[in-house]
Amino acid sequence: MxxxxxxxxxxxxxxxxxxxxxxxxxxxxxxxVATMVFFAFVDPIALRDQTFPDLPxxxxxxxxxxFFMFWLATAASSLFTWILLRPPSRFNRALPPK
Amino acid sequence: MSKKIPLDIVDDAGNSYYVxxxxxxxxxxxGRFQTLxxxxxxxxxxxxxxxxxxxxxxxxxxLFDLPARKFYVFGLTFWPQDFIFLAMLLIMxxxxxxxxxxxxxxxxxxxxxxxxxxxEIFMWIENAIEGDRGRRMKLDKMPWNREKxxxxxxxxxxxxxxxxWTGFTFVGFFTPIRDLFARAPFVSAGWQWGAWETFxxxxxxxxxxxxxxFLREQVCKYMCPYARFQSAMFDRNTLIIAYxxxxxxxxxxxxxxxxxxLERGRGLLDKVTAYDxxxxxxxxxxxxxxxxQAHGITGMAEFNPVREPLPKxxxxxxxxxxxxxxxxxxxxxxxxxxxxxxxxxxxxxACIDACDEVMxxxxxxxxxxxxxxxxxxxxxATHVVRPRxxxxxxxxxxxxxxxxxxVTHRAPLIVEAMRDRNAxxxxxxxxxxxxxxxxxVVNKDDTARTLEVTVDAGNGIRLAQGPFEVxxxxxxxxxxxVILRGPADSKGxxxxxxxxxxxxxxxxxxxxxxxxxPM
Numbered sequence: 001m002x003x004x005x006x007x008x009x010x011x012x013x014x015x016x017x018x019x020x021x022x023x024x025x026x027x028x029x030x031x032x033v034a035t036m037v038f039f040a041f042v043d044p045i046a047l048r049d050q051t052f053p054d055l056p057x058x059x060x061x062x063x064x065x066x067f068f069m070f071w072l073a074t075a076a077s078s079l080f081t082w083i084l085l086r087p088p089s090r091f092n093r094a095l096p097p098k
Numbered sequence: 099m100s101k102k103i104p105l106d107i108v109d110d111a112g113n114s115y116y117v118x119x120x121x122x123x124x125x126x127x128x129g130r131f132q133t134l135x136x137x138x139x140x141x142x143x144x145x146x147x148x149x150x151x152x153x154x155x156x157x158x159x160x161l162f163d164l165p166a167r168k169f170y171v172f173g174l175t176f177w178p179q180d181f182i183f184l185a186m187l188l189i190m191x192x193x194x195x196x197x198x199x200x201x202x203x204x205x206x207x208x209x210x211x212x213x214x215x216x217x218e219i220f221m222w223i224e225n226a227i228e229g230d231r232g233r234r235m236k237l238d239k240m241p242w243n244r245e246k247x248x249x250x251x252x253x254x255x256x257x258x259x260x261x262x263w264t265g266f267t268f269v270g271f272f273t274p275i276r277d278l279f280a281r282a283p284f285v286s287a288g289w290q291w292g293a294w295e296t297f298x299x300x301x302x303x304x305x306x307x308x309x310x311x312f313l314r315e316q317v318c319k320y321m322c323p324y325a326r327f328q329s330a331m332f333d334r335n336t337l338i339i340a341y342x343x344x345x346x347x348x349x350x351x352x353x354x355x356x357x358x359x360l361e362r363g364r365g366l367l368d369k370v371t372a373y374d375x376x377x378x379x380x381x382x383x384x385x386x387x388x389x390x391q392a393h394g395i396t397g398m399a400e401f402n403p404v405r406e407p408l409p410k411x412x413x414x415x416x417x418x419x420x421x422x423x424x425x426x427x428x429x430x431x432x433x434x435x436x437x438x439x440x441x442x443x444x445x446x447x448a449c450i451d452a453c454d455e456v457m458x459x460x461x462x463x464x465x466x467x468x469x470x471x472x473x474x475x476x477x478x479a480t481h482v483v484r485p486r487x488x489x490x491x492x493x494x495x496x497x498x499x500x501x502x503x504x505v506t507h508r509a510p511l512i513v514e515a516m517r518d519r520n521a522x523x524x525x526x527x528x529x530x531x532x533x534x535x536x537x538x539v540v541n542k543d544d545t546a547r548t549l550e551v552t553v554d555a556g557n558g559i560r561l562a563q564g565p566f567e568v569x570x571x572x573x574x575x576x577x578x579x580v581i582l583r584g585p586a587d588s589k590g591x592x593x594x595x596x597x598x599x600x601x602x603x604x605x606x607x608x609x610x611x612x613x614x615x616p617m
Contacts, residue, residue, distance in 0.1 A: 083326050088319075088440075088442070091329055091441040094384055094438055095332060095333065095334050
């Protein structure tokens with residue numbers, strides 16, 4: 001019979017702290033850079049006037065909201081990378097008993 | 099046979115971290131589920147390739163007009179303000195996926211996912227030009243000669259043409275497709291496509307060619323998020339493609355004429371033995387997990403399976419699986435379904451059709467591999483209605499009702515009032531106070547309207563020019579500069595309300611703003 005065994009690549013599972021850190025830290029870094037570059041060209045007040053002119057928003061709030069939006073996006077991307085890099089054995093389990 | 103075989107057998111490539119992906123030569127198969135898949139491919143791709151060519155109410159039936167910021171879908175027009183409906187539609191699509199997955203497993207992957215649908219077409223083309231599985235394997239091993247160049251070249255030419263047509267159709271959803279076709283190279287003189295049109299046609303074509311021609315099942319295994327989280331929606335009552343080890347094990351070739359387990363009275367094995375045989379035959383981790391569960395052990399931590407070699411079975415002990423491995427050969431993701439449910443399984447049903455064909459040939463009943471639930475395979479009752487199904491169903495129904503109501507009750511008129519930013523107020527001749535505004539009025543209907551603009555405010559504040567009428571063409575966006583004038587003693591902020599109403603009284607929309615005087 002042909003051998004259909006897959007090569008084993010599995011790294012043992014990492015601790016939750018490591019996983020969370022590996023998701024949050026690079027995304028935080030990327031969000032910082034993105035925020036700096038973005039707001040170097042865009043004034044949050046001008047952006048507010050174009051989008052939600054009625055919102056009572058200061059510059060500081062604009063920078064903060066912008067940063068957290070960038071971080072949300074980059075962290076989501078990091079999370080996706082983490083899911084895709086998990087080896088098949090983390091998913092390939094028999095259905096749990098009732 | 100007492101020598102122990104280590105569990106972590108790896109293939110020839112060794113246990114290197116850098117093993118290139120094994121090329122899968124899926125054997126072609128026909129049968130009930132492959133017929134269903136073909137129908138799905140024709141219907142879905144038919145929709146993709148035909149919709150942009152259909153006319154609906156004098157306009158392309160589906161057109162995402164990005165420059166005009168309007169989406170046309172079969173007589174419905176979506177404006178940027180309707181973004182919420184699009185978002186809701188996406189949420190509903192997600193919930194539908196959860197609902198269907200909980201009930202019937204990965205129907206999406208097997209029948210509807212663009213990746214599998216386009217891969218299917220590319221495999222048909224490959225099969226037509228390069229030949230069946232055996233021929234394709236031979237062709238790949240062959241040195242480069244005339245035949246190989248012709249066959250491989252022909253395949254890539256056909257793939258490229260199909261991919262380019264796909265890219266063209268894709269862009270045709272964003273640019274009116276008849277016009278795009280009229281300007282296409284070889285149809286018109288010279289290169290009349292714009293730079294971005296050209297880029298997206300070729301980019302989408304390249305993506306189609308790469309994903310459907312080369313990456314194929316690797317997209318499902320390594321790139322697809324759904325493949326990674328679908329198991330969260332699975333339980334023992336979910337329809338899956340399953341092999342019946344109680345009936346099939348122990349597997350093995352046999353002489354012709356041996357009846358099926360039921361005919362010759364061997365009957366079904368007990369669960370523990372059956373799952374144990376599967377694990378011992380393959381050494382697969384999922385099979386090990388299932389074997390542990392059959393033993394009543396949960397969690398891999400406390401279970402260290404030793405893979406005892408299988409004894410030689412007498413013919414009358416054998417189960418119905420003749421170990422022909424056709425189920426593995428037809429699998430587009432290259433797994434062995436007999437090991438149990440694996441995340442690589444896209445539920446295409448090819449192994450069911452293949453096994454049914456083999457069972458027919460050897461005269462055994464069909465269904466050794468079948469659409470079933472884990473409970474049914476393990477001879478327990480299957481419950482279709484379960485809490486998660488009810489929750490998903492209710493959420494979906496509620497959301498759909500809200501969406502349908504919202505879409506059919508959209509306001510045909512949008513009015514926004516923006517205060518002029520330069521000055522809070524100015525003093526006009528005669529000491530009166532003036533505030534400037536810009537009214538943005540969008541007539542979302544496809545009928546022209548005459549609109550009346552009035553203002554409703556206290557303190558003697560009025561429109562400087564008095565109430566006035568404007569004409570709005572179908573789908574026109576009007577920008578109206580408006581000045582409000584108040585008496586000289588106006589102080590602070592006074593709320594004002596603009597009303598834009600159709601002269602025939604069919605629609606009316608109000609918008610609030612503020613009138614400022616000296617503080």
